[in-house]
Amino acid sequence: MHATVIDVAPARPAAAIKGMAVIYALSALSCFLLNIVVHAAPIGPWSGAKLTEMSWLDNVTWQLLALWWALLSIVSGHYPFHRMADARLRGILTIGAAWALGWLSAKAIYWTGLGADWVFPIIGCIYFFLAFFSFTGENWIVAGFAPPRQFFILFVLIAFLTYAITNSAIRWIPAWWFPFVEMGSASTLLAYLTRGMTQPGRSFAQIGILFVVVMGALWLSGQLGLWDARLPGVGAFWTLGTYAGPAWLLWFMVACSVSYGFLIQLHNWPFTRIPMPWGGILACLFCVIAAWAITVAMLAMVGPVFADTNEALTYGYMGVHWSFLMAMLFGFGLDRPYLWRGQTNPGTWDDVE
Template identity: 30%
Template sequence: MNEAVKSKEVGWGYHWPVMIIVIIASVLNWWIGHLVFTRVSICGIEWLDIVGTYLWALWWVFAFVVWGYWPFTRIKNLSSRGIVILGSAWFLGVLFWYLASKIVDLGTYGFPILAGFFFWIVVTDFSFHLWAKIPLPKKAVLNLLLWYSLVILTIIILPKPGQIPAWWFIPTQWLLGSGIIAYWTKDMKESEAGITFWAINVIVVALIIVFASLIKQYNFSLDNAYLALLSGNSLYFLIWFGAGCSFNWGVFVIFEGLPWRRIKPPTLGAIVGLISVLIISVIATLVSIAITKSIWPPTGPEDINYLLQAFVLVYAGVNWSFAIPLVFPSKRTGFPPTWSWESKV
């Protein structure tokens, strides 16, 4: 891309088409997934098949990005490359979900497997940049061996079902998507930056859990802290979490940190941005529940199918808010970032 075009400041209107595409793709993914998995089942649970396949597909997108888009680097046209990467990621996502169903009970171990894969790829390559200088394909082979080993160890070592609580994902998206962690750690060594990243992450997770507990949407118990961290006590909280994961990275990246990077100092702008996106997630949660409730009206107080469908809908947004900017890098999608918190706006 021409450097003059890359550095040119653009307004919100330039990026809105990408966000609209993300929303449309998410709704279509949710609806097509519903049509497919009500007819063809992999694990026997419709909503889990939908979520599992597109989260595993997204994980493969992450892996290809970590590997510098290898093995697709010979495709010079970025649009063609993006389509091939998406197709490959989806093929592998569905394939690995199917293969996993033949080995373990995905109703029990589906989320622990996916949570482990996302956690370890972020730890090794997005926060500590392990093996960054090792050439490909050697790096890819080492990565896969390490990730699979760590996921298996995690499931074995942690109490059943062996899942790493996923609440770290919202602050991770904020730190990486907003670019604020790069600003805060610019003068640190790589190891120090990685430790700082996770320290901030844990603090933000704790604040979210405390606040959610105060408003009765989360039930944290010291008597069984592990299980409390896994599920909380409210499907509404889980839907909000999915909505937060849908917006928290995509909004910052696609809109290039606007309007929050106009706020100075940068730390204040980033914090206001995080709070704003969390509020947007509440609105998205209410809208998603209203949509699914109108399609699947509950037959009684025990009928929560509409909430499960809302959960599936917001998680579709997680896939596409990441996938579209990552596999179609350009100024319009906002990835890779061409701005910083020190840039004049």
């Protein structure tokens, strides 16, 4: 029996091109169709000129809540489709169910009388707690449980914590960490920096690292005139300010769409050729720069291609949905293991000093 040889810092251009072509073609097509749907049947109580103004929010709300439901299923052992042997069919059913639940969840924000001001506080919290428990947290709180129990406990915990936060003075967990957790997770830089730690300490440490990175990013954005710390944000608790114009928000959305998608599909090449932590840091900087270049290009297309900046926002954000689901449900970019230079076993840094 021959031992499986695992490539060190492999370049796999054909797989990368295929993966990114599929992901971003799906992103463009689904966003185009979703914009038609939410204009014809808005999620919020919009009509007339207000519909034109707010339809981007319906698009983003629906796609983000659909992705959240899909991710909750994935981290819960693919419940309720965990008994299906056909991974492709399971993936299709997961996406269909997630979009249905995403629409119901989005409508519920208005059915319950909460309104548009609650959209991002809710979304910011549910994503933060899913990341804390299941991504940076590696499911530590439900480890060893059967998929139905994992799903139930995670859902109840996240719903309770989200209710508590959104109904308090804290109001929300700012979502500005999201592209950075994608960069850190996809590059495995966060795992490297917290190697040897056990859960939940590792999750707390990774969240702490992200907090420092976000504060640095907001400070730099302020120096560049893209962020204004004097402006009121969401709620009175956080005194971070907010973006000074649409360019920063579009960059944030694009960064969410490309960070996980680019690094996973590229198998982190060529950064895998550089030992950690520098290879991971360069991979993250690559995502920041690539997202900004795409943002500049998309802003230039407002008018010739996009009706307005709001429409550009919907296209800028849709990639996050498919970059996660095509990888996690269908194996795009995750089907063949590889090693960073200096790494001993794929997927972990715990055995490296």
